Amino acid sequence: MTFQELYKTYIQLNEPLLSSQTLKTYHSINRKHFAQFQEKQISSLNFTDYQIFINNLLKSGLKTKTVKNIKALLSVMYNLAIQIDKTEKNPLKAVKLPKFDNKRYFNKSxxxxxxxxxxxxxxxxxxxxxxxxxxxxxxxxxxxxxxxxxxxxxxxxxxxxxxxxxxxxxxxxxxxxxxxxxxxxxxxxxxxxxxxxxxxxxxxxxxxxxxxxxxxxxxxxxxxxxxxxxxxxxxxxxxxxxxxxxxxxxxxxxxxxxxxxxxxxxxxKYLTLSHSISKTVIDRVLEA
Known part of the structure; x- marks a missing residue:
């Protein structure tokens, strides 16, 4: 099974479950980032191929959160490939991403x-x-x-x-x-x-x-x-x-x-403690 066939199969099976915006995002990712994989057999792609791919996305300036979403799409595609007996392992499980702060900051007074x-x-x-x-x-x-x-x-x-x-x-x-x-x-x-x-x-x-x-x-x-x-x-x-x-x-x-x-x-993730919280805590400790 080629990568392109796997992508099409994943979309076909999951389209009723995905929102129109999610589908649009997936198609955009496939078009912009997966061109190098399309004609390759999924069994020929391994951890090294995908780790280098992920590293290059980060080097290109994409945010870690965006790259994480791209990796997540690849991973669910491979999970499907395992379910339909087209491969035995999911190489994305071993792929590493740098840690990043995914807290939603709303830094307004x-x-x-x-x-x-x-x-x-x-x-x-x-x-x-x-x-x-x-x-x-x-x-x-x-x-x-x-x-x-x-x-x-x-x-x-x-x-x-x-x-x-x-x-x-x-x-x-x-x-x-x-x-x-x-x-x-x-x-x-x-x-x-x-x-x-x-x-x-x-x-x-x-x-x-x-x-x-x-x-x-x-x-x-x-x-x-x-x-x-x-x-x-x-x-x-x-x-x-x-x-x-x-x-x-x-x-x-x-x-x-x-x-x-x-x-x-x-x-x-949406919540932010006041920046003065550390001072407040230490003041209470010192005054106790």
């Missing part, structure tokens, strides 16, 4: 974090634009993809509950969340204005009748208009985790539920 939250709330109160509603929904811990793929059949306005099915979330597990009063009011308003049928997207582009692609320009404009520091739209999730645990003292288990994490260690 508490004052700045509060300003971002207040700006989003105020923007939502003063605007009825689609981006305003989407941005407010993101403040509830959702990923942008989850919000933009939400359909009316996933929303129960009368019980105040919405579901993020496994097919549209990163954790691949269905999640159920109770709406805040403000979110429920916003969704009721959208329902009255735009609802046609249960399969319709909650945030449907009224011109194309399709999903919005992105809101990068709107987000950049929002940051500029509110004199906020540059940050990604996805960083709102980091903000929620950091602010909730470090300032509001919300248990990390609760924040994990809000963000839809299946493993609490994932949530812990």
């Amino acid at each position: 508490i004052e700045t974090q509060k300003k971002i939250i207040d700006s989003i709330k105020d923007y939502h109160k003063m605007n009825d634009k689609p981006f305003s509603d989407v941005l407010f929904f993101l403040l509830h811990g959702r990923r942008l993809g989850e919000v933009l793929k939400l359909r009316w059949n996933m929303v129960d306005l009368y019980t105040g509950v919405y579901m993020i099915p496994a097919t549209i979330n990163k954790a691949k597990q269905s999640q159920v969340h109770l709406m805040t009063d403000e979110l429920k009011s916003m969704l009721f308003k959208r329902y009255d204005q735009y609802y046609r049928d249960d399969e319709q997207l909650v945030f449907e582009n009224p011109f194309t009748k399709k999903r919005y692609s992105n809101f990068r320009k709107s987000w950049k404009r929002f940051l500029k208009d509110n004199n906020l520091p540059d940050m990604r739209l996805h960083d709102i999730r980091h903000l929620i985790a950091t602010y909730s645990v470090n300032h509001l003292n919300v248990p990390v288990e609760h924040v994990s539920k809000v963000l839809g994490h299946t493993d609490i260690t994932t949530t812990q």
